[in-house]
Amino acid sequence: MIKLKRLLSALLCVCLVLIGIAGCSSGSGDAKEEKTEEADSEKPESIQVMVGSDHAPYHEVVAERYEEKYGIKVELIVDAYDNQRNKAVAAATSGATEDIVVVDSCWPTEFANAGILAPITPYMSDELIESLVPVALEQATVDGEVWYMPTVNETKWLYYNKAKLQEAGYDHAPATWEELEEMSRTMIDKNLVKYGISWGAAQAEGLTCDWAVLMNSFGEDSWFDESGKWNLNSEKAKVALDFFVGTIKNGIADPASITYDDRQVLNTLAAGDVAFVLNWSFAWAVLNNPDESSVSGNVAIGCVPGSEKYGTVSGSTTGGGGYGILANSDAKEWAYKYLEMIVEPEFMVEALEITNNMPVTAETYVDEEVLKEYPHLEDCFPQYEYELVRPLLVQYNDWSLLVQQNLHSALSGASTVDEALDNLQKQAESQITP
């Protein structure tokens, strides 16, 4: 018994020593930084890249070329996109050996502040910066530093069923929300669709995105007022939310919208039950795949409508993201060369072909050969001019959760538009640092 106690005590001591070692190793960041600087110029045998499974096919192409050019092996660690955030955090906290991680457009401030990422600004040439679509770079920039290489130029577009619109006597997409409402009513009355539009309004990030789209298209172009304080319950914001809630109440929108996420909302357009949805670029491939969509070939893409009341042309929000270099990478310089290669126009076209990835290089949108092959790019490009980037915050997820809770409360009828937005403003002021 005494010996068993001794054994247990010895094991406990080992554990405590291990804790101590773990604590010391985590705390010795400076020493590691020095080592990293030294090692940076050394050519590694391999670099490790974490990629979302959707984008893995074109990374395989880039990795092959990278290996040929630099003689460095690229180890791709593929997992679902939804797992990438936790993987990046785990890699940063555990001192893992990964070099490159996925960075969503919502994460750069938080990741930069937490010391997860190393800025890539020092490596970027002016030529490369100029070649990128400005808004893609804008959302990767925090405090003057670029924290990841944008590789997916996402925004929310309006997808619509052009065949249904033609049947209803319309030969164009709605230019304003008011027109969309009128078109929807006509199509519902003619039994062409069950509802005009579906929203991705479940309590999830998609709701924050749709809200940003609506705010912007109703003329709100900032989350903050002139003094830098939160501006979430402005008159335009209230009109936008009133419209949003109204579509659900008056039957223009599918009432089940409050349970749909970005992916589920596509089912309603794919089934031919609605004429309009807002969505990202991946929807193009889904909606035009005859195995998944009954409206394949009849779907068009264009700018989100503006507001007749406020005289706006359009409005949307950016998304997507790219790839960043972990602060604890020992091969930052070589990791950057990989990032640079991804955004070569040649690979951007390859990515467009393989995974329907929206290019971040401006020249791709005017390349005649590319446009011949992908004519919808011409309809997509104008949207980039009308964007409201979601706020780049350290507490982004906390802020987004507040937005989702309050908007959902209004959409499900639990509170009024005024109550929801005033409450949001109050909560943001007290909990979130702008």
Next chain:
Amino acid sequence: MFRLRKKEADMIKKIEVSEARFAHKLIAPSMVLIFGLVLLPLLYAVYMTLFKVGVSGPTSEFLGLKQYIRVVTDRSFWSSLRVTVYFTVVSLALQTVLGIAVALLLNLEFRGRGFMRGIILAPWAVPTIVNAQLWGWIYNASYGVLNKILIKLGMISKPIIWLGTSSLAINSVIAADTWRMTPLYVLMFLSGLQTINGELYEAAKVDGAGAWRRFCHITLPLLKPIILVVLVLRTMQALRVFEIIYQLTQGGPNNSTMVVSFYAYFKTFSSLDFGYGSTIGMLIAVITIIITLVYKKVLEDKEV
């Protein structure tokens, strides 16, 4: 003669000692694993609740009980705890009643009983995440089978948005959890029912006791030990409910399904507040231990 006995005794003692050593050597690897995988993370989690912890690692800044105070003064934490308690109480009550009812049915003699006993376990074999996905489709307001059936039966005139309003969403989640977990109760209660001597029922019948009295005075008291064991097990699980919420509602609508585990996950991995998440974890652990002790006391008091 005496010396011989002493020698034998010494030898036996030596063998016992060497056997004990051998046993220690055998269990040592498991002990190291348990310490490394259970105790070490546990101690580290406690450490994270007391010191400031960033993504890049812990710092030497001692916070004392500040994190605990932050958590207990956080309205969202209490709200998530209320949701968790509601989920636990309602789901346990529903599943216990259903479990006993189905177990009683399956304890009767009828043709195909063996097949029914086998098939009843099928939902339990479905992984939680798959179950959540499955129910996500069943509850889909526009295309879900539940609304289709109810409309066909004339019970509703327009689709119900099952996961769209606060009161419906949490109860819909409980129903989905009940579908999967009831077979576990059935299995346990059925095994309990089979240990009850049939003569007790015969004697009660002779004394003129009806089915309900036989159930209240024989079945239920004799099932009590197994009911308590199931309740202990399931309370621990229900308090940690996560996957079904993650997949079905993400805590919405309007935080009506934001259980404490999901809230801890959100604070830890979305807000990157590791100390706060660990503190919530610690508080859940304390609550779970208290509930376990209460159950233990009940078990001891009832001498079951």
